[in-house]
Amino acid sequence: MTVAGIVLAGGAGSRFEGPSHKLMAEFRGAPVVVHSVASALAAGFNQVYVVQGAIDLAAVLSADDVTLLTATDWAEGQSRTLQCGVQAAKADGHAAVVVGLGDQPMVPSSAWRAVGASRGPIVIASFDGERRPPVKLDASVWDALPTEGDHGARELIRTSPELVSALACSGNPADIDTMKDLQAWN
DSSP: OOEEEEEEEOSOOTTOOSSSOGGGSEETTEEHHHHHHHHHHHTTOSEEEEEEOSSOOTTTSOTTTSEEEEOTTGGGOHHHHHHHHHHHHHHTTOSEEEEEETTOTTOOHHHHHHHHHOOSSEEEEEETTEEEEEEEEEGGGGGGSOSSSSOSSHHHHHHOGGGEEEEEOOSOOOOOOSHHHHHHHO
8 A cells, every 4th residue: 555645835824924935934944844845755655745836845845855736726725735636646546645734844754654654544643632734544535525615634524523533643733824933933
C-alpha cells in the first residue's frame, strides 16, 4: 500500500497582515511552508504533494523533493485544494493520503509518520486531546470528501464519526494565521 502526503498551501492567508504571504513569512530561519513541507518529507511517504493556489511556492520548494500542484480554483475554498491533491494521489495510484496544512510549521515528522502508518479509514492526530491535522484519509473515503466550500474533511469527519479514530501525537499543531501568531511562536 502506498501513502502520499499532501500539504495544503493554497489559501490567501487574508488574516495575516505582514509584508508577505503568511506561508512565505520567516519562521525560525526559513519560510513557514518550508518547515511544514520538510516534516511531511521526513515522514517517508511514497510521494509528497504540495497544493499551491494564491501564491507560487516554486521559489522556496524543490521540484526534486515534492510534486507541486496548482489549484486554479483555490479561491472557491479549501475543498478545492484538497480535491486537487486527492485527485493527483488517485491518478498516481496511492491507497491513502495524509493531509496537513502549510501553516503548521511545528507539527513534527513523527506525527505525520504515525498518522500515515495507522489503520482506519480516517485517522486524525490528537495533540494533548485536541484533534488537528495531519489527517489520514484512506482511498475508501475520497469520494465522500466535499467538492465545494471552505472546508476539507471536517464535514465528513463530523457526519461519519464511525469512520474516525484519533491517534495521540507529540508536537505543536499551532497555525500561523496572523502576525501575532508568528511573533508568539518564532
